[in-house]
Amino acid sequence: QSQLQESGPGLVKPSETLSLACSVSDGSITSNSYYWAWIRQPPGKGLEYIGSMYYSGSTYYNPSLKSRVTISVDTSKRQFSLRLSSVTAADTAVYYCARLYSYGYPRYFDYWGQGTLVTVSS
Amino acid sequence: QSVLTQPPSVSGAPGQRVTISCTGSSSNIGATYDVHWYQQLPGTAPRLLIFDNNNRPSGVPDRFFGSKSGTSASLAITGLQAEDEADYYCQSYDSSLSGSVFGGGTKLTVL
Numbered sequence: 001q002s003q004l005q006e007s008g009p010g011l012v013k014p015s016e017t018l019s020l021a022c023s024v025s026d027g028s029i030t031s032n033s034y035y036w037a038w039i040r041q042p043p044g045k046g047l048e049y050i051g052s053m054y055y056s057g058s059t060y061y062n063p064s065l066k067s068r069v070t071i072s073v074d075t076s077k078r079q080f081s082l083r084l085s086s087v088t089a090a091d092t093a094v095y096y097c098a099r100l101y102s103y104g105y106p107r108y109f110d111y112w113g114q115g116t117l118v119t120v121s122s
Numbered sequence: 123q124s125v126l127t128q129p130p131s132v133s134g135a136p137g138q139r140v141t142i143s144c145t146g147s148s149s150n151i152g153a154t155y156d157v158h159w160y161q162q163l164p165g166t167a168p169r170l171l172i173f174d175n176n177n178r179p180s181g182v183p184d185r186f187f188g189s190k191s192g193t194s195a196s197l198a199i200t201g202l203q204a205e206d207e208a209d210y211y212c213q214s215y216d217s218s219l220s221g222s223v224f225g226g227g228t229k230l231t232v233l
Contacts, residue, residue, distance in 0.1 A: 037222075046124065046227040047160075047168065047211055060221045096167055105215050106222055107174070108158035112167040 002026050004097050004113035012091075012120050018084040022097030022113055029078050030055055035100035036073055036080040037109060040093040048093075052100050053080060060106070087120045094118075125150060126212050126225035133231040134202045142228045144195045144212030150223060152193035155215040159188055159197045162209040162227075171210070172197065199230070207232045 008020035020038075028034055037052035051061035053071045061069045065084070073080040084091060094117050098109040127145040134140040144157060151157055159172040170179050172188035175195065185206075187198045195214075199206055212225040 046209075047224045049222050049224060051221075062221065063219065100222070101173075105155070107156060107215070108170060108213065109160070109168075109222075110170050110173070110179070112169065115167050 002028050002099055002111045004099065004111055006095060006097050006113045006116040008116060008118070010117055010119060012087055012118060013122050014088055014120055015086055018082070018087050018091065018095075018118055018120075020082045020095055020097070020116065020118070022080050022082075024078045024080070024099075027078070028099065029073065029080070030075050032056075033102060035060075035102055035106050036071070037098045037100045038071060038082045039096045039098055039109070039112075041096070041115075042090075042093040050082065050084075050095075052106065054102075089120050092118065092120045124226040125216055125219070125223040126214060128210075128212060128225035128228045130226070131229045131231065133233055134199075135233045136202055136204065138202050139198060139200045140202060140230065141199075142197045142210050142212075142230070144197070144225050146193050146195075146214060148193065149218040150193075150214045150216040151190065151195055153217055155217070157188065157190050157195035158213045159186075160211045160213065162211065164208070168211060202232055204232050206230060 003025035035052040038050040070083040094115040097113040099111040156174045160168040161171045162168040175190040176188045
């Protein structure tokens with residue numbers, strides 16, 4: 001059973017870059033069955049899929065965030081990361097990392113981290 | 123505006139049956155991509171509730187049932203319990219976006 005855990009600053013200044021990491025407990029980070037994903041949830045709102053990365057290096061980014069997002073995977077550390085540049089108050093949210101099961105196409109998020117609140121404020 | 127449309131809220135009394143709809147289009151649910159459901163209890167991370175339209179992960183009670191037809195899907199909860207009070211989200215894959223999409227979420231209130 002895979003466990004995921006987010007880490008990173010809880011407060012980021014406007015115009016700076018938000019950086020988060022997600023640690024994966026098992027070796028599934030090298031499996032060809034999964035993408036490694038980031039999802040966020042602004043306070044009181046719904047889920048927004050930010051993007052994901054496959055172990056091979058291919059990525060998907062939400063078109064609304066694509067110009068500001070970078071997701072990377074470090075299999076040696078069993079970690080994947082999110083960088084979101086030029087943040088504003090609208091980027092304040094709980095950020096979740098998740099494992100995205102893929103068979104034929106990316107299907108469902110089967111394991112989630114507990115989430116970490118990131119506030120954008122000066 | 124979410125790609126998948128869900129009602130903002132539903133409610134039911136303990137023991138009753140409720141359904142939550144999820145309406146998509148020809149580039150996602152209607153294109154035969156599977157639908158998945160998540161339950162988010164207050165203050166917690168979402169958890170996978172139903173995958174591939176009507177399959178329950180281990181540990182999910184059989185009171186939760188998913189179905190799909192055409193460009194829509196539904197989540198039915200029978201024998202409603204107070205502990206079912208949560209937000210529910212549907213999710214699928216969209217070929218025009220080449221990525222996963224969520225519904226806007228439905229808040230279930232147990233009266």
